[in-house]
Amino acid sequence: MALDVLQAAPTAAETKKGLGVRQLFNRHFNLLIGTMSVGGTLLLWQYARALGIPGLAFVDPPTAIIAASADLLQSATFWTACYKRFIRISIGFVLAQLIGIPLGLLMAANRFAFNTVFPITEILRPVPPVAWIPIAIIFWPTREMSTIFIVFLGAFWIVLLNTIGGASTIDPAYRRAALSLGSSRWHLFRYIIFPATLPSIVTGMVVGMGICWEMVVAAEMIAGDTGLGYLLWQSFEINATAQVIVCMIAIGIAGFASSALISRLARLLTPWIAER
Amino acid sequence: MKGAVSIRGAVKVYDPERSQVVALDGLDLDIAPGEFCAVVGPSGCGKTTLLNAIAGFDTLTSGSITLDGQTIAEPDRSAPPGADRIVVFQNGALFPWRSVLWNVTCGPVMQKRMGRAEATERASALLARVGMQGSDDKYPGELSGGQRRRVEIVRALMNDPSVLLLDEPFRALDALTKSVMQEYLTELLVEVPKTVFFITHDLEEAIFLGDKVVALTSRPGRIRQVVPVSLEKPRRHTVLTSPEFLAIKATLSGAIHEEARRAFVYGERELA
Numbered sequence: 036m037a038l039d040v041l042q043a044a045p046t047a048a049e050t051k052k053g054l055g056v057r058q059l060f061n062r063h064f065n066l067l068i069g070t071m072s073v074g075g076t077l078l079l080w081q082y083a084r085a086l087g088i089p090g091l092a093f094v095d096p097p098t099a100i101i102a103a104s105a106d107l108l109q110s111a112t113f114w115t116a117c118y119k120r121f122i123r124i125s126i127g128f129v130l131a132q133l134i135g136i137p138l139g140l141l142m143a144a145n146r147f148a149f150n151t152v153f154p155i156t157e158i159l160r161p162v163p164p165v166a167w168i169p170i171a172i173i174f175w176p177t178r179e180m181s182t183i184f185i186v187f188l189g190a191f192w193i194v195l196l197n198t199i200g201g202a203s204t205i206d207p208a209y210r211r212a213a214l215s216l217g218s219s220r221w222h223l224f225r226y227i228i229f230p231a232t233l234p235s236i237v238t239g240m241v242v243g244m245g246i247c248w249e250m251v252v253a254a255e256m257i258a259g260d261t262g263l264g265y266l267l268w269q270s271f272e273i274n275a276t277a278q279v280i281v282c283m284i285a286i287g288i289a290g291f292a293s294s295a296l297i298s299r300l301a302r303l304l305t306p307w308i309a310e311r
Numbered sequence: 312m313k314g315a316v317s318i319r320g321a322v323k324v325y326d327p328e329r330s331q332v333v334a335l336d337g338l339d340l341d342i343a344p345g346e347f348c349a350v351v352g353p354s355g356c357g358k359t360t361l362l363n364a365i366a367g368f369d370t371l372t373s374g375s376i377t378l379d380g381q382t383i384a385e386p387d388r389s390a391p392p393g394a395d396r397i398v399v400f401q402n403g404a405l406f407p408w409r410s411v412l413w414n415v416t417c418g419p420v421m422q423k424r425m426g427r428a429e430a431t432e433r434a435s436a437l438l439a440r441v442g443m444q445g446s447d448d449k450y451p452g453e454l455s456g457g458q459r460r461r462v463e464i465v466r467a468l469m470n471d472p473s474v475l476l477l478d479e480p481f482r483a484l485d486a487l488t489k490s491v492m493q494e495y496l497t498e499l500l501v502e503v504p505k506t507v508f509f510i511t512h513d514l515e516e517a518i519f520l521g522d523k524v525v526a527l528t529s530r531p532g533r534i535r536q537v538v539p540v541s542l543e544k545p546r547r548h549t550v551l552t553s554p555e556f557l558a559i560k561a562t563l564s565g566a567i568h569e570e571a572r573r574a575f576v577y578g579e580r581e582l583a
Binding site: 206211213217219222226227233306 | 366367368391392393394396397398400402403404406407408409417418421422450451452453466470
């Protein structure tokens, strides 16, 4: 306590000079820490073999990875894999929204629809999408469709549950207010139920996108014949560890980019929610 | 002028099969067109039940309510909620996902009573009347509590209701904001005269705003006392210390306090 007071009261000259440096330091502190942590990890990794760190010692060091990535980044295989991945995620994710959101809204609005669909979803939902892979291969005529189906399942349940949850917990005062303002059923849906559910839908999208990324890797490893997951597994089988790691980093970066995109979309869809 | 409300023998029993909570027990009340009827009573005395029955959100177990001669509530049947009986809710129900202007104009536009341009013009005039000009494009979440209440009352008035139902609209506001809001409401009603059914826990507020103050008994809700307030309108806050005001307050406060004590003994929440 006493120390705080002493530190909080520097002389005027000190304040002027000291604050400049300190402010600069404070502003970039997080960036500095971040850089140091990534750099430190890379250093440890580079000298893992010399330092005898278990696990990491058996993996190619970062310098080898950089060399391998230079090769891989120039190959058409890599970029085709990235493209395939992008297409699969996009189609699977969008399909999950197109089916999950209307179905969720219908189930929240209509008791009969809820009682019909809910038992089925409750039994199927706990089955992890990975366990669906064999059936997905049998179900669909092409491997491509099977992969998309798995991605779709990854996002579907969470979108459905979030939509039902959001739509059935709307403050009844909004409904009442809308009715006394002369809303028709359509108005009620268009202006109240749908926008009131949007924040939950958006949450479903964010979480669903994350699951899509997990699913696509698994699906590509098993059911796919191209894609980053497939490339990763192939690289492992031919013992190209550096290439495996490049694929992992590529997946990480793409996943990060997609969450950034989704949160941008979230802000567009729900502009009334103040940024936190 | 329209807006004559007549309540006859209103009874509401919740859960008639088992616990049988009697919220209203044979309540008669008449509100004249353009009259400001302030209802006070302890929590759980059936004030909101009565308001919900008028609004069409709930039904009566027996008795009836008419609005300008039309029956709007009879046993187990209520006219659906509509723009002739607009409610301003206790916790506010502005749609947070839409702008202030949209909120205020949506009623007449959805009812196809006005075009968007006409509604916007009327809304701007009323919003300016309560010092809310320049907030058209804001979201309700960007406004203070007092500002939101003003917007909400303007939204209600935009629908030209026969009766305005206000359920403790100023409850969540601090004392100073509350007194400013009371004056705004008074001014708005000079501009747009309406029959008002106003629920409150605050006796001073009831007397300041009301043409008559209705004190209800603690559960089950019956009429304990009806006191006309003949103070000249529009009133200013200086009236709060006038001898006439204090005399009315003295008449009512004994009864209100007694009911609050009974409600407290029943295990109800105390007078807020």
